Amino acid sequence: MTDPEGSDEAVVSAVLGGEREAFAGIVRKYQNRVFSLGLRFFRNRNDAEDYAQEVFVRVFERLGTFRGESRFGTWLMKVAYYHGISSFRARRVFDSLPEEAEIPAAGDGPEKLHARRAAREALAAALRELPDRYRVCLDLYFSFGMTYQDVAAVTDVPVNTVKSHVFRAKNILRSSLRNTAAEAYDDL
Amino acid sequence: MTCDRAMEAYLRLDRDEAPSRELAAHIESCPLCGREVWGLTASLQAFPPTADCRPGRDLAGPVMARIADLKAAPGPDALSWRSREERPLLSLYNWIGTGLMILAGMILIPYSTIPPLLNRIVGPDWELSLHLVLGLVITIYTTLFIGSHLTDLRRLLKMR
Numbered sequence: 053m054t055d056p057e058g059s060d061e062a063v064v065s066a067v068l069g070g071e072r073e074a075f076a077g078i079v080r081k082y083q084n085r086v087f088s089l090g091l092r093f094f095r096n097r098n099d100a101e102d103y104a105q106e107v108f109v110r111v112f113e114r115l116g117t118f119r120g121e122s123r124f125g126t127w128l129m130k131v132a133y134y135h136g137i138s139s140f141r142a143r144r145v146f147d148s149l150p151e152e153a154e155i156p157a158a159g160d161g162p163e164k165l166h167a168r169r170a171a172r173e174a175l176a177a178a179l180r181e182l183p184d185r186y187r188v189c190l191d192l193y194f195s196f197g198m199t200y201q202d203v204a205a206v207t208d209v210p211v212n213t214v215k216s217h218v219f220r221a222k223n224i225l226r227s228s229l230r231n232t233a234a235e236a237y238d239d240l
Numbered sequence: 241m242t243c244d245r246a247m248e249a250y251l252r253l254d255r256d257e258a259p260s261r262e263l264a265a266h267i268e269s270c271p272l273c274g275r276e277v278w279g280l281t282a283s284l285q286a287f288p289p290t291a292d293c294r295p296g297r298d299l300a301g302p303v304m305a306r307i308a309d310l311k312a313a314p315g316p317d318a319l320s321w322r323s324r325e326e327r328p329l330l331s332l333y334n335w336i337g338t339g340l341m342i343l344a345g346m347i348l349i350p351y352s353t354i355p356p357l358l359n360r361i362v363g364p365d366w367e368l369s370l371h372l373v374l375g376l377v378i379t380i381y382t383t384l385f386i387g388s389h390l391t392d393l394r395r396l397l398k399m400r
């Protein structure tokens with residue numbers, strides 16, 4: 053949720069001032085995140101793309117209500133999250149780990165792949181028993197790089213609830229890493 | 241600081257939150273915790289970057305085309321993220337207050353001047369007509385409540 057250019061608010065002001073074209077910058081900056089969230093709600097890329105387009109049109113329409121109480125990126129993700137919640141009727145399960153997550157990035161060594169698999173399996177285990185509402189929280193924290201506060205702001209889940217679910221997931225990851233270390237030791 | 245407490249404090253840290261001086265000192269000096277923290281950090285950093293999937297095309301073009309079709313420019317009067325038609329007319333507190341008042345009214349009826357009054361107007365069957373009226377009031381209240389909270393209800397059912 054970092055905003056390296058720190059220019060979102062300036063772009064918003066420009067758009068509200070009548071420079072509609074400036075909004076294209078917002079779309080380019082956030083399209084991957086919104087599309088990725090769309091992949092959680094819909095099984096296919098086409099639906100996720102349609103969803104992302106609708107989210108940006110909504111964001112544009114509601115731009116005047118952005119009060120700067122949270123970062124613009126957080127506010128935009130909240131609009132995206134609620135739009136996803138209200139439109140995913142085709143599927144009833146929020147998919148926190150879409151298939152695309154399986155594709156390793158180019159140049160990943162075996163160690164990184166192993167760490168990645170461990171993290172993925174641990175999160176999958178933590179997610180298994182959680183209702184959708186809290187699955188989204190873990191996903192936003194671990195995969196979208198949000199802070200506790202950001203997750204709470206986007207989903208309206210109390211921050212302490214977010215913290216305790218993340219804590220539990222990290223504990224599962226910790227145990228799984230311990231087990232893998234023990235297995236590696238046994239193999240020696 | 242024990243190892244258990246150190247690891248718990250470490251796991252509770254937020255993303256990019258700096259550990260306390262005591263915790264940092266423990267991790268620095270304890271090889272067991274140091275190794276665990278190293279493994280956890282590596283795993284969390286290597287977490288699948290699923291938030292960075294790319295759409296098949298640049299969405300700026302189609303989005304800007306749709307925006308160009310919109311009549312009104314965004315402004316302070318634009319709808320808030322919870323749109324106006326979705327926003328309930330009465331807050332939940334008002335609904336609960338009204339419900340409690342109806343309930344209190346029902347409980348207090350036998351102690352009021354209503355029964356003798358009804359007896360005089362309606363006759364000996366007054367109790368039946370009172371129950372009919374109360375049933376009607378509760379039905380109207382429930383119907384209005386559910387009807388005005390359909391969006392929340394749908395969201396709730398979907399999240400379960």
Ligand SMILES: [Zn+2]
Nearest residue numbers: 243270272273
């Ligand atoms: Zn220790």
